[in-house]
Amino acid sequence: MNTTSPRIVPDTMAGHATAAAILRSGGLVAFPTETVYGLGADACDDRAVARIYEAKGRPSFNPLIVHFADLDTLKQHVVWTEEAEMLASAYWPGPLTLVLRKQPHSPISALVSAGLESIAVRLPAHDTARAILREFGGGVAAPSANRSGQISPTQAQHVADSLGARVDAILDGGPCKVGVESTIVGLLDKPLLLRPGGITEEDLARTLGHPLTVRHKAEAISAPGQLMSHYAPVARVRLNATDWEPGELRLGFGDVDCDLNLSASEDLVEAAAHLFDHLHRLDAQGGSVIAVSPIPHEGLGIAINDRLSRAAAPREG
Numbered sequence: 001m002n003t004t005s006p007r008i009v010p011d012t013m014a015g016h017a018t019a020a021a022i023l024r025s026g027g028l029v030a031f032p033t034e035t036v037y038g039l040g041a042d043a044c045d046d047r048a049v050a051r052i053y054e055a056k057g058r059p060s061f062n063p064l065i066v067h068f069a070d071l072d073t074l075k076q077h078v079v080w081t082e083e084a085e086m087l088a089s090a091y092w093p094g095p096l097t098l099v100l101r102k103q104p105h106s107p108i109s110a111l112v113s114a115g116l117e118s119i120a121v122r123l124p125a126h127d128t129a130r131a132i133l134r135e136f137g138g139g140v141a142a143p144s145a146n147r148s149g150q151i152s153p154t155q156a157q158h159v160a161d162s163l164g165a166r167v168d169a170i171l172d173g174g175p176c177k178v179g180v181e182s183t184i185v186g187l188l189d190k191p192l193l194l195r196p197g198g199i200t201e202e203d204l205a206r207t208l209g210h211p212l213t214v215r216h217k218a219e220a221i222s223a224p225g226q227l228m229s230h231y232a233p234v235a236r237v238r239l240n241a242t243d244w245e246p247g248e249l250r251l252g253f254g255d256v257d258c259d260l261n262l263s264a265s266e267d268l269v270e271a272a273a274h275l276f277d278h279l280h281r282l283d284a285q286g287g288s289v290i291a292v293s294p295i296p297h298e299g300l301g302i303a304i305n306d307r308l309s310r311a312a313a314p315r316e317g
């Protein structure tokens with residue numbers, strides 16, 4: 001329980017405009033969807049997205065779902081497919097999330113999809129969510145609006161109890177109808193049910209005209225190909241570098257001489273905001289080693305270090 005109270009915004013046109021203005025200025029707004037309350041930020045603003053992870057206190061960068069008001073805007077950011085069209089026309093707006101390839105020039109923050117080349121997108125059905133998204137105009141990244149490890153919130157008060165003043169405002173749109181998160185279908189290859197939810201596997205199979213591959217949790221270890229893959233640079237990553245070796249690409253933190261700095265002022269929100277973009281940019285230079293300054297293991301630094309140690313782990317296969 002967080003004792004500081006967040007700002008509660010009413011479900012009115014003025015309230016929707018306030019919510020959109022807070023999003024535009026890089027703030028965090030919790031808002032109702034038909035499934036659960038989401039903790040929203042401008043999906044194109046690296047820093048705002050980093051603040052989502054900070055507010056949730058997640059120890060890792062789980063990729064986020066980007067919410068849109070309309071299909072035309074959504075399509076600008078993804079590579080649309082025939083199966084996406086079938087599922088979208090049957091279930092959107094509604095509790096279905098599609099994982100699609102990201103358009104290479106989409107301005108959506110690399111942190112949203114934790115550096116992957118795919119993004120999860122959805123068009124929620126909730127009137128309040130749609131009103132805020134329409135007013136805002138772009139994509140809003142939003143995980144469930146709870147601290148990491150707590151249950152998903154279906155009422156504004158749950159959000160206030162869990163996140164307190166870590167969220168700039170909560171749009172109180174009453175209780176959510178569905179109460180379980182959206183169904184997630186991966187469309188990068190054959191349709192893959194990644195998470196069961198508001199729309200059933202049978203419904204999806206009927207719409208597609210064939211059964212889907214289902215990712216069962218128990219299968220995860222025996223079928224690693226079905227696990228959500230993680231972004232890994234081509235270069236080898238050397239962690240906790242307190243000095244640089246000749247030829248290394250230097251990813252700094254703090255007051256150090258380097259090629260790119262995650263945050264010269266040692267601000268962990270800024271460092272998280274830069275993390276994937278800087279790794280991509282250094283990797284694109286084609287060197288064999290990226291050396292990274294030590295990152296403090298506290299707050300967002302825990303998620304940053306989790307990501308860096310995965311990037312540094314020896315490759316399988």
Ligand code: TXA
Pocket residue numbers: 033035036037038039062063064065097099113116118119120142143144145180181182183184194195228
């Ligand atoms: O109903 C919902 O989906 C709610 C409301 C707020 O929209 N949101 C939600 O978000 O449940 P979250 O962050 O709690 O769950 C997002 C899920 C995670 O399990 C994540 O791994 C998956 O989506 N995901 C996001 N992007 C992905 C990607 N590119 N590839 C595979 N999985 C992805």
Ligand code: MG
Pocket residue numbers: 143144152
């Ligand atoms: Mg969640």
